[in-house]
Amino acid sequence: MILASASPRRRAILEQLGVTFAVEPPDVEELEDGDPSELVVENALRKARDRARPGERVLGADTAVVVDGVAFGKPADIEAATELLRRLSGREHEVMSGIALCADGAERSDLAVTLVRFRELRDEDVDWYLATGEWRDHAGGYAIQKRGAALVDSIQGDYWNVVGLPVPALLALVPDLLRG
Amino acid sequence: MILASASPRRRAILEQLGVTFAVEPPDVEELEDGDPSELVVENALRKARDRARPGERVLGADTAVVVDGVAFGKPADIEAATELLRRLSGREHEVMSGIALCADGAERSDLAVTLVRFRELRDEDVDWYLATGEWRDHAGGYAIQKRGAALVDSIQGDYWNVVGLPVPALLALVPDLLRG
Numbered sequence: 001m002i003l004a005s006a007s008p009r010r011r012a013i014l015e016q017l018g019v020t021f022a023v024e025p026p027d028v029e030e031l032e033d034g035d036p037s038e039l040v041v042e043n044a045l046r047k048a049r050d051r052a053r054p055g056e057r058v059l060g061a062d063t064a065v066v067v068d069g070v071a072f073g074k075p076a077d078i079e080a081a082t083e084l085l086r087r088l089s090g091r092e093h094e095v096m097s098g099i100a101l102c103a104d105g106a107e108r109s110d111l112a113v114t115l116v117r118f119r120e121l122r123d124e125d126v127d128w129y130l131a132t133g134e135w136r137d138h139a140g141g142y143a144i145q146k147r148g149a150a151l152v153d154s155i156q157g158d159y160w161n162v163v164g165l166p167v168p169a170l171l172a173l174v175p176d177l178l179r180g
Numbered sequence: 181m182i183l184a185s186a187s188p189r190r191r192a193i194l195e196q197l198g199v200t201f202a203v204e205p206p207d208v209e210e211l212e213d214g215d216p217s218e219l220v221v222e223n224a225l226r227k228a229r230d231r232a233r234p235g236e237r238v239l240g241a242d243t244a245v246v247v248d249g250v251a252f253g254k255p256a257d258i259e260a261a262t263e264l265l266r267r268l269s270g271r272e273h274e275v276m277s278g279i280a281l282c283a284d285g286a287e288r289s290d291l292a293v294t295l296v297r298f299r300e301l302r303d304e305d306v307d308w309y310l311a312t313g314e315w316r317d318h319a320g321g322y323a324i325q326k327r328g329a330a331l332v333d334s335i336q337g338d339y340w341n342v343v344g345l346p347v348p349a350l351l352a353l354v355p356d357l358l359r360g
Contacts, residue, residue, distance in 0.1 A: 017330055018312075061291050119348060129360055132198075149340060150197055152360055154294075159339045168299060168333050178308055178310060178330055 002058045003083035004051040010061055011162040014073070017167070019177055026050035026060065029130075040064050040098035041109050048133035059173070060100045063164050065140025067093040073139050081135035082126060085142065087152070090120035095140070101173050107158045110173055112166030114157030116144070121151065139164075181354075182222045182238045184231040189325070189344040190241055197347070199357055204238065206230035216251035220244050220278035221289050230291050232282035237354070245320025247273040253319050261315035262306060265322065265331070270300035275320070275342045281353050288351055292346030294337030296324070301331065319344075 003010060006025035014021050026047040031039050048060030064071035067087060068105075075081035092115050100109040128156040134148055135141040141146035142153075144162045148157040173176055183190060186196045186205035206227040211219050215294035220242040228240030237286050244251035247267060255261035272295050280289040299305075314328055315321040324335075340347040351357055 013329070016326060018327060058322070072316075103251060119351070124359075144339070146196060147198060149193075149347050150351060154337045155339060157334050158332075158335050159324070159335060167329050179304075 004060045013165045024051045024114050036066045039146045041144045044098035046160045048102040050099040050170045056130040057103040061098040075141045081141040088118045097161050097166045109170045112161040112169040114161045184227045184240045193345045204231045208213045211338035216246045224280035228280040229280040237283040243277040255321045261321040268298045277341050277346045290349045292341040292349040294341045299332045299333045
């Protein structure tokens, strides 16, 4: 299988599952506006299509943090990260991942949604987290699998989706994944 | 802080949060029978007390997988692991962790409960997972943070509790943990 993604998190999840794969980061223009649940699936398809070719199975994925119906990717700067963390504080948001598989002309895709509830963050919590620098490289400005664990109260759904690649959805899309 | 636990998972979670701590595995007799929610808290207290001394904060923890009201620790052998995985297949169980902090004679403790829903496992899924050997060292016979991720459909609550140390409960017990 080919993973059409530059994300080290997606790579780590496939490695954790023992899957054999190669990495080929895609070169595509990603949609940024529109209905978040359609956006992430369309972007996953664009990434997979970009690397698709005969005889290969190509996996694409796209993840966004959705709050008040708006999809947030990686914050542009520390001001945007600060504003977003304050917005997520003490409430629930959605993490949506689209995944897509292109194999010999056929395309399949799916959407995974996990609810994440943040702890009530004090100003010092936000400052502490911004100082870790994790906001830079992560959709929604936090990394649940790193120091960002301290921001989260609870989740409902697939944990791996929040990290960046939904595992049960992937197993449904690629039933022989673990034995492939 | 002193972590009174031999668990590499608990150590990894504290490291992930950037906490400074020393490890001192406790030498205690653990309760194995009784109400699971009382059992894990009592065991966490026993572990913390075993290493407690003036001038130190000592953290103890105990985790069990609870299904049909019965607490399961690490399976005794592969037959027990097989039976337990089949029992968990396609349904929800609870993961309970007790945590306890002893500091200068004062004791505080808390309980965290996360619901975990397993995928419907075919015989080949169970065989695949048993072959990983992960059942040996983990309460309930699976490791959600390793290949065991492929067994889980969804969770409800704190993910880190399923790994072995509940993070929001710990932050409530030790409010200055991240800046300590």
